[in-house]
Amino acid sequence: MSFLNHLINGFSLGSVYAIIALGYTMVYGIAKMLNFAHGDVIMVGAFAVFISMTSMGASALLSLIIAMAVCTALGVLIEKVAYRPLRNASSSLAVLITAIGVSYLLQNLALLIFGADSKSFTSIVDLKAVKLFDGQVSISGTAIVTITACIVIMIGLTLFVNKTKAGQAMKAVSEDKGAAQLMGINVNATISLTFAIGSALAAVAGALMCSAYPNLTPYSGTMPGIKAFVAAVFGGIGSIPGAMIGGLLIGIIENIGKAYISSQMADAIVFAILVVVLLIKPTGILGKNIQEKV
Amino acid sequence: MKKLSKSTKNSLINYGMVIALYAIVMIIQLCGGLSNSMKGFLVPVCIYVIMAVSLNLVVGILGELSLGHAGFMCIGAYTGAIFSKLTEDTITVAPIRFTIAIIIGAAFAALFGALIGIPVLRLKGDYLAIVTLAFGEIIKNLVNVINFGVDSNGLHFSLKSAMDMGLAEDGKIIIKGAQGISGTPQDSNFTVGIVLVLITLFIVQNLVNSRDGRAIMAIRDNRIAAESVGINITKYKLMVFTISAALAGAAGVLYSHNFSTLTSAGDKFNYNASIMILVYVVLGGIGNIRGSVIAAVILYILPEKLRFLSDYRMLVYAIVLIVVMLFNWSPKAKEFKETVSYKIKAMFAKKEETQA
Numbered sequence: 001m002s003f004l005n006h007l008i009n010g011f012s013l014g015s016v017y018a019i020i021a022l023g024y025t026m027v028y029g030i031a032k033m034l035n036f037a038h039g040d041v042i043m044v045g046a047f048a049v050f051i052s053m054t055s056m057g058a059s060a061l062l063s064l065i066i067a068m069a070v071c072t073a074l075g076v077l078i079e080k081v082a083y084r085p086l087r088n089a090s091s092s093l094a095v096l097i098t099a100i101g102v103s104y105l106l107q108n109l110a111l112l113i114f115g116a117d118s119k120s121f122t123s124i125v126d127l128k129a130v131k132l133f134d135g136q137v138s139i140s141g142t143a144i145v146t147i148t149a150c151i152v153i154m155i156g157l158t159l160f161v162n163k164t165k166a167g168q169a170m171k172a173v174s175e176d177k178g179a180a181q182l183m184g185i186n187v188n189a190t191i192s193l194t195f196a197i198g199s200a201l202a203a204v205a206g207a208l209m210c211s212a213y214p215n216l217t218p219y220s221g222t223m224p225g226i227k228a229f230v231a232a233v234f235g236g237i238g239s240i241p242g243a244m245i246g247g248l249l250i251g252i253i254e255n256i257g258k259a260y261i262s263s264q265m266a267d268a269i270v271f272a273i274l275v276v277v278l279l280i281k282p283t284g285i286l287g288k289n290i291q292e293k294v
Numbered sequence: 295m296k297k298l299s300k301s302t303k304n305s306l307i308n309y310g311m312v313i314a315l316y317a318i319v320m321i322i323q324l325c326g327g328l329s330n331s332m333k334g335f336l337v338p339v340c341i342y343v344i345m346a347v348s349l350n351l352v353v354g355i356l357g358e359l360s361l362g363h364a365g366f367m368c369i370g371a372y373t374g375a376i377f378s379k380l381t382e383d384t385i386t387v388a389p390i391r392f393t394i395a396i397i398i399g400a401a402f403a404a405l406f407g408a409l410i411g412i413p414v415l416r417l418k419g420d421y422l423a424i425v426t427l428a429f430g431e432i433i434k435n436l437v438n439v440i441n442f443g444v445d446s447n448g449l450h451f452s453l454k455s456a457m458d459m460g461l462a463e464d465g466k467i468i469i470k471g472a473q474g475i476s477g478t479p480q481d482s483n484f485t486v487g488i489v490l491v492l493i494t495l496f497i498v499q500n501l502v503n504s505r506d507g508r509a510i511m512a513i514r515d516n517r518i519a520a521e522s523v524g525i526n527i528t529k530y531k532l533m534v535f536t537i538s539a540a541l542a543g544a545a546g547v548l549y550s551h552n553f554s555t556l557t558s559a560g561d562k563f564n565y566n567a568s569i570m571i572l573v574y575v576v577l578g579g580i581g582n583i584r585g586s587v588i589a590a591v592i593l594y595i596l597p598e599k600l601r602f603l604s605d606y607r608m609l610v611y612a613i614v615l616i617v618v619m620l621f622n623w624s625p626k627a628k629e630f631k632e633t634v635s636y637k638i639k640a641m642f643a644k645k646e647e648t649q650a
Binding site: 034085088090093101102111112230262267272274278279282283 | 353359416417418420421423424425428429432438569572576577605606608609611612613615616620622623624626627
């Protein structure tokens with residue numbers, strides 16, 4: 001039965017990775033850049049929830065909304081100030097390094113404001129654990145909310161991208177920026193919208209992550225950010241269902257590996273499986289194979 | 295005197311620059327003008343110059359993004375330190391032992407570089423970046439849990455704990471899990487570092503200016519066209535990864551022999567370190583070897599020199615990084631710089647006219 005427990009915990013962790021990976025994958029799909037600062041936006045979101053809950057005494061839901069607003073504004077601001085001027089730069093590495101600079105900036109700002117000591121985060125979820133099989137298997141309230149949130153977000157995003165005008169515009173911009181502009185799509189606004197959605201999701205992920213693992217430091221976002229990036233690549237970067245599958249798989253592998261093989265080696269196992277998957281399928285599980293033209 | 299080609303001249307300027315730097319530092323040191331904290335920088339600066347130049351070979355010359363360069367350094371650091379510990383009693387002449395350690399560290403790193411080179415042949419762009427990142431993290435994770443010892447029966451490994459190796463009583467523990475290797479002979483010094491930097495420059499510059507180097511750059515600029523004129527892509531990609539890894543391995547050996555204790559804790563060998571080296575390469579100019587050298591020296595010392603800003607230090611560093619990137623790479627900033635340089639030139643031209 002403990003296997004089932006580990007599996008459920010893995011599912012819950014994987015759902016957090018999946019939500020973060022959705023942000024990565026959307027931004028990558030549209031701006032063709034690895035947003036290294038995404039992990040730090042998660043941290044900012046978690047701090048926003050923490051501050052509004054402890055210092056301002058806001059309710060969990062209100063704090064979450066505040067955090068989403070803060071992160072949305074931050075995401076759009078980062079894109080506008082740091083990434084947009086480099087969109088047509090001659091090397092795609094330029095924007096990558098700038099993203100790393102933004103990541104350092106957010107971490108060190110948080111370090112100055114909140115200090116390096118870890119804050120104990122109060123869970124935003126107030127649900128009792130569900131016990132199954134005479135209490136042998138227990139699913140925490142946070143896990144239930146996390147998994148539900150992940151599924152809802154995934155369905156919502158898929159509908160948004162496929163059914164709404166703004167979503168169609170996103171697809172068009174990610175296919176071909178120039179052609180989209182000629183069709184009357186406001187490319188800048190579409191990219192801003194993508195960053196806004198990705199960052200709002202990061203806030204949700206940050207709040208859920210810290211509800212499950214209640215230690216919050218300025219560096220809390222880094223490792224989940226990297227793992228989610230791995231998840232996005234794992235599932236095929238640019239693909240929304242791929243990010244979900246990748247996130248869940250990484251979460252489950254990590255938890256099972258921790259429980260049955262070695263807790264110190266869990267990360268190595270995750271990365272090793274990633275390498276093997278990419279060797280077999282170089283564009284990830286759901287990635288499209290694009291034919292190269294001369 | 296024979297007329298030198300442009301590339302030879304460039305290479306010679308680079309050697310001269312490094313030697314001049316060495317001479318200046320040595321003179322300051324003789325006059326006693328070098329503070330203790332600056333002395334501590336000398337070897338790490340050499341290490342990061344080697345790292346930056348060797349990464350530039352992959353990123354700038356081959357055109358592939360690698361985020362796991364510190365992993366090769368880690369392999370070199372550990373294998374070199376293990377060798378030195380094993381032969382500490384048998385090879386007593388430090389320079390010979392250290393030379394062999396560097397060769398062994400470089401060889402092991404090269405082996406892994408070739409291993410990593412294999413997925414490189416199938417993957418492109420960001421997928422390759424993530425595999426190199428994964429590789430660096432795996433290495434860091436593995437050296438963190440490995441236990442390694444030696445006794446009269448031979449070598450012993452364990453992934454669990456030092457006790458599990460079952461060493462005989464005369465055994466010696468070399469790597470003790472997360473505590474790493476301690477008591478490595480401190481053979482590194484600034485002179486060895488500078489010599490290694492010069493060797494690195496020699497290897498990289500000669501490669502870049504050779505027929506092979508031109509083939510590699512052809513692959514970078516247009517893979518399909520290069521393939522169609524008969525360039526063996528597999529061979530050249532593997533070659534670049536192996537050479538770059540070997541140089542990083544040598545830098546790692548230098549690193550592990552600079553301090554008596556070597557662990558994988560902190561940011562030394564993880565993706566943060568790899569990214570830091572990538573920052574040196576990009577800020578120095580992608581594909582520009584001299585730029586890598588200068589950027590590595592300045593950017594390694596800059597955060598340390600900003601210490602007077604105390605808590606604001608890394609914040610300032612981050613802002614400097616963003617602003618420099620925007621100023622150097624944004625198409626608008628480039629336009630602005632061109633206009634300014636044109637205006638300045640026009641001003642001087644006018645002055646000359648009035649003088650005439």
